[in-house]
Amino acid sequence: MESSNAFWIILQRLRTPLIVLIVTYAIAILGMVIIPGADGNGNPYHLTFFDAFYFVSYTASTIGFGETPYDFTYPQRLWVMVVIYITVIGWFYTIGALVAIITDKTLNQELLKGKFVRQVQKLNREFVIILGYNYVHAEVIKKLTKADIDVVVIEQDEEKLNLFQLDESSMGVPVMVADALLTSTLKEAGVGSPYCRAVVSHFYKEEKNLRITILTRFINPTVKVITKATYEDTMTSILDTDVAKIENPFEIFAKRFDIAITAPHILTLENWIYKNADLTDEASLLPNGRYIICGYGRLGKLLQEKLDKHGMDYMIIDEHVIPSQTMIENETFIRANADNKDVLLEAGIESASVLVAGTQNDIDNISILVTAKKINPDLYLIARANTMKEFTIFEETGANWLFMIEKILINKTSLQLSQPLKHAFLKKILYKDENWGTSLVNLLKAQLGVNPQLLHLTINEEKAYAIYSAIKENESIPLNVLLKSLEDWESYHKAIPLFLKRNGEEFLLPSNEILEIGDQILFACNKESREEIELIASNIYDLQYVRTGEDKENWLLSKIFK
Amino acid sequence: MSLQKVISGFFIILAMTLNFGFFYGDMGNPAMHSTYELFGALVISLIATALKIGDKTQIGSVLLATSLVADIQLIIAVIVWAVVEYSLGGMTSSHMATVISFSGGALLANITSVVLYIGETLKSKR
Numbered sequence: 001m002e003s004s005n006a007f008w009i010i011l012q013r014l015r016t017p018l019i020v021l022i023v024t025y026a027i028a029i030l031g032m033v034i035i036p037g038a039d040g041n042g043n044p045y046h047l048t049f050f051d052a053f054y055f056v057s058y059t060a061s062t063i064g065f066g067e068t069p070y071d072f073t074y075p076q077r078l079w080v081m082v083v084i085y086i087t088v089i090g091w092f093y094t095i096g097a098l099v100a101i102i103t104d105k106t107l108n109q110e111l112l113k114g115k116f117v118r119q120v121q122k123l124n125r126e127f128v129i130i131l132g133y134n135y136v137h138a139e140v141i142k143k144l145t146k147a148d149i150d151v152v153v154i155e156q157d158e159e160k161l162n163l164f165q166l167d168e169s170s171m172g173v174p175v176m177v178a179d180a181l182l183t184s185t186l187k188e189a190g191v192g193s194p195y196c197r198a199v200v201s202h203f204y205k206e207e208k209n210l211r212i213t214i215l216t217r218f219i220n221p222t223v224k225v226i227t228k229a230t231y232e233d234t235m236t237s238i239l240d241t242d243v244a245k246i247e248n249p250f251e252i253f254a255k256r257f258d259i260a261i262t263a264p265h266i267l268t269l270e271n272w273i274y275k276n277a278d279l280t281d282e283a284s285l286l287p288n289g290r291y292i293i294c295g296y297g298r299l300g301k302l303l304q305e306k307l308d309k310h311g312m313d314y315m316i317i318d319e320h321v322i323p324s325q326t327m328i329e330n331e332t333f334i335r336a337n338a339d340n341k342d343v344l345l346e347a348g349i350e351s352a353s354v355l356v357a358g359t360q361n362d363i364d365n366i367s368i369l370v371t372a373k374k375i376n377p378d379l380y381l382i383a384r385a386n387t388m389k390e391f392t393i394f395e396e397t398g399a400n401w402l403f404m405i406e407k408i409l410i411n412k413t414s415l416q417l418s419q420p421l422k423h424a425f426l427k428k429i430l431y432k433d434e435n436w437g438t439s440l441v442n443l444l445k446a447q448l449g450v451n452p453q454l455l456h457l458t459i460n461e462e463k464a465y466a467i468y469s470a471i472k473e474n475e476s477i478p479l480n481v482l483l484k485s486l487e488d489w490e491s492y493h494k495a496i497p498l499f500l501k502r503n504g505e506e507f508l509l510p511s512n513e514i515l516e517i518g519d520q521i522l523f524a525c526n527k528e529s530r531e532e533i534e535l536i537a538s539n540i541y542d543l544q545y546v547r548t549g550e551d552k553e554n555w556l557l558s559k560i561f562k
Numbered sequence: 563m564s565l566q567k568v569i570s571g572f573f574i575i576l577a578m579t580l581n582f583g584f585f586y587g588d589m590g591n592p593a594m595h596s597t598y599e600l601f602g603a604l605v606i607s608l609i610a611t612a613l614k615i616g617d618k619t620q621i622g623s624v625l626l627a628t629s630l631v632a633d634i635q636l637i638i639a640v641i642v643w644a645v646v647e648y649s650l651g652g653m654t655s656s657h658m659a660t661v662i663s664f665s666g667g668a669l670l671a672n673i674t675s676v677v678l679y680i681g682e683t684l685k686s687k688r
Contacts (some may be wrong), residue, residue: 012616019612026605033598049597050644 006110010151013101017094024090028083037076045070056158060087088485093411109177113188119174120190123150128417129189131180131212133160134390138167139410140200140417143171147418154180177436181208191219197416198224200407202247206234217241230298241428247412249405254302257382259430260286260401262311265437266429274411278451279441289353290314294338294368296321297401299358299384318359339367341375347376358384358403367388369397417537421456421520423512425499428508440509447494448526455495455523455530456539457482457537458513462538467515476548477515482523482533484546495525567583567683573610574625574679577632578672580606585665590655595662604636610675618667621684628675635668 030249032052039045047055051069059080072080101107127150130562132136140361142165144151153175155161155411161177161261164170164495178185179202190196201212209227216225225244230251238244259266264285271277291307293300297328316323316333324332338359349355355372357365365383372379383399385391388406395402408559416423429437444452461468479500485493500510507513510521523533535542544550580603587594611633614626639661646657 008616008618015612015615018615019609022605022608022612025599030601049601049640050648100609193563 006114009104009107009110010101011232013104015095017097020090021094024086025060026239028060028087029053030522031079031083032056032076035076035079037070037073037520037562056083056087059084062088063459079497085284085352086296087541095357098178113176113178116174116176120152120188120193122450123174123190123193123195125191126151126195126197127152127193128197129154129186129191129199131199132156132203134202134408136409136413138164138169139446141173142167142169142415144412144418145173147414149418149516154178154185154189156180167540172245181211181215183219186212186219187496188217191216191222191223196220196223200225200226200413200417202228202413206231207217208237210234213238213241213244219245226416233325237558245416250298250302250406252412253299255404255430257286257303258306258309261306261312263432263434263437264432265441266432268441269429269437272451273426274415274453276378276411276505279445280450285352289349290348291356292317292347292349292352292372293350293356293358294318294365295332295357295359295384296323297358297360300356303356303358309376315352317343317347339364339371341371344368344372344375349379351377352376354380354382357381357399358382360386362386362390362394366393366397369399370393381404386498419456420499423501424501424506424524425508428499428506432508444524446494447496448524452526453530454498455525455533457521457523457533459517459521459537466540466543468517469539469540470543471515471517476513479510479515479521480512481546482521482536483535486535486546489546489549495523495529495533498522498524531550569612570610570613571679571683573606574629574672574675577603577607577610577629577664578669578676579673581636581665581669581672582639585662588657589662590605592653592655592658595658600636600640600665603665603668604633604640607636607672609631623660625675625678626669628678632671632675634665635664635671639668 027050029052032047032055033049034277036047037045037047047069055068057398060083064256127274127322128144129152130141131154133153133155141151141153151173153163153164153170153173155175156179157175158177161175164175176185176188177516178188180186180189185198191199199212199216203209203212206229209229213225213227213294216223219244221489223243225241226239227238227244227246228248229238229246229250235246235248238246255266256270266282268277268279271281272279289316291312293303293307293314293316296304296316300318304316314332317336317338319335319337320336323335325334334343334347338344338357355368357368357372359365359368362385365385369381369383371548372381380401381397381399382401382403383397385394385395385402388404389402415426422453455466458470459467467481470477479497480492483495483497485490485491497510498508500507500513501520502516502518523530525533536546537543574674578613584599584603603681607629611626611629614629617623617626618624629675642657642664643653646661650657
C-alpha cells in the first residue's frame, strides 16, 4: 500500500471534479428528456435518454454536431444554453484539477519516492547509503562509483539533489527527498536490506549523527555507520551503539601531528597510499623548536596533549578560552586575538619554528598565516581549513601543511568503503616507528621508483584461478611464488608484498606465508611486476613454471600424454 | 453527527432504493419499469462511487468495490436497453428481462453496500 500513495492522492483529488461532472451531466440529460420538442411534422416529441446523452456528450465536449434528431423548439434551446454553460464549465474544472494534480509537488514526491523504493529493492549487490548531499559526500560518491560500489542518496533539500543530478556520477543512483532522521526514511533507503553495507552520515550537527546511528542500530545491527563526531559525549554515545565507525577529523589530524614529530616517513607512506603525493614528499617533516598554536578548541587541546607527550616547547594563543592554572604557571598561554602582530611577537614568533593556525574561522587562519609569514619567513606553517571553499587561498598563503577537515573525511570514508584492505594496512602502519617507515620508503624507492602502484589480490576462483585450484588440491603455495620472475624462475621481480589479511589475522610485510583461500594481499609494484603477479595467480602454466622451473610447453605435453 | 456521514449514507441508500424501484415489477413488461428510475439509479450510484474514491480504510475499499460492481451492472443494463431499442428494432419482453436481471444484480451489490455501511456505523458507536 505504501508505494501506491501516489495513486490514492490522484483519486482523492479527483473526487470533487468527478462528482461535479456526474451531476452536471445528469441535470443536463434529465432536462433534455423532460422538455418537450417537436418532430418534423410539428407533433410533440420527447428526446429519449439515448438522444439526450448523445446530444449532451458532444455539446459538453464543445464538438457540437447540431440539433438532433429534429430541430429544437425554443424552450429546448433555452435549456441547451444552460446545458452548454454547466457542462463546459464542469469539464474545464475537471481538466484544471487534473493539471493541478499532475504538477502537484506532493504527488511528484510520492511518485519519485515510489520509483526510489523500487530502485532500492532491485539492488542486488552491496550498496552504501549516503545521508545528505554536501561537498564531502559528493566526493565520496564519485570515488565509490569509480570503485563500482552502488550508492543510495537521501537529501532533504530538493535544490541540492537537483545539483547532484547534474553531476555525471548520479547516473542510475537512487535519490530521494526526505528527512534522514526518520526511521521510515532509513527503511525505505534500504537499511534493512541484506545488501546494505554501510550508512554514511556526516551532519554538521552531531546529535543528528548520533540519532541516525541509534536508529540504524535498531533497524539492522549488521550495518556499519560511518559518521563524524568531535565532541566527547556524542562520541561515547555513538560508540556505545557498537555499529559505528567514528571519524573525528581533529583526532585524526592530531595523530598525524604526533606521527609527524616522531616518524614522518610513516606519513609519507600514508600520503602515497591516499594518492596525495609520491614517496619523495617530505612536507610533513616538522622542524624542532618552539611551537605556536593559535586556537585552543577541540584541535588545540589535542595538539597540546601531543606536544606535552614529547616534551616540546609551545605557546597557545586564544581569545575566548580561560586557561587552566598549570598553563598560567608554565606560561604557555596568551589570552588574546592571535590575528595581531604584537600578540604573535609576544608569543615569540621570531624564534619559533612552527605555527599552527587552527581557529574555527578560515579567514582568521589565513590572516594569521599572512602576518606570521611576514614576521618570520622561515616558519613552518600548519593551517586548518574548515571548508574547501577557501582552499585555493590557503594554498596561496604558502602553508606547508594544510589540515583540511573535509578532505580527511573524504579520504577516510571512501578508502574504508572502497578499499578496505588499504585501510587496514594504513591502520596497522600508524603504530610503527620512524626506522621502520624510513626503511620501507627507501626500499620502495629503490625497487619501484618514487610512485609505485598498488595491487590488491584476493585468492579466490575469480581473481587467482591457478592458485585457488592448486590450494584446492592440497598443494602448499608460499607467497614467494607470486614474486618469482616469469623470465627466470630462480630470480624475483620487483614487487613488494605489503600486507596480507586472512579472517581476523593480519600480516604486515608478509615474508613467506603459506597462502590460503580467501587471503587478501596488497602489493606495491610497477607495471611489469603487476602483470607477472596477475599471470602467476591466474594461469596454471605460469604457476607451474615458477614453482618447478619446468618449461610450460613440456609440462603441458607431459600432462596430455601421461 | 457529521455532514460527511449524512451525505455518503444518503447516496448509498438512495442508490439502493431507486434501483429497487426500477427493479420491482413484472420482469418481461417494459411498461412496468420507468427509464427515469434507471437513469436516476445510475446517476446516484455513480455519485456514491465518487464519494468513496480515495478512502484508504479497509471498509472504504470494500464499499468502493461493491459500488463499482453496481455501476458496472447498471451501465451494462443501460447499454443493453439502448442497443435493443435502436439496433435490434425495439424492446421485447425477453430483452427487458435481461435488463431487469442486470439491475437486479446491481441491487444485490447496493444491498451489500448498505449492510456494510450500517455495520460500520454500529461498530463505531460502540
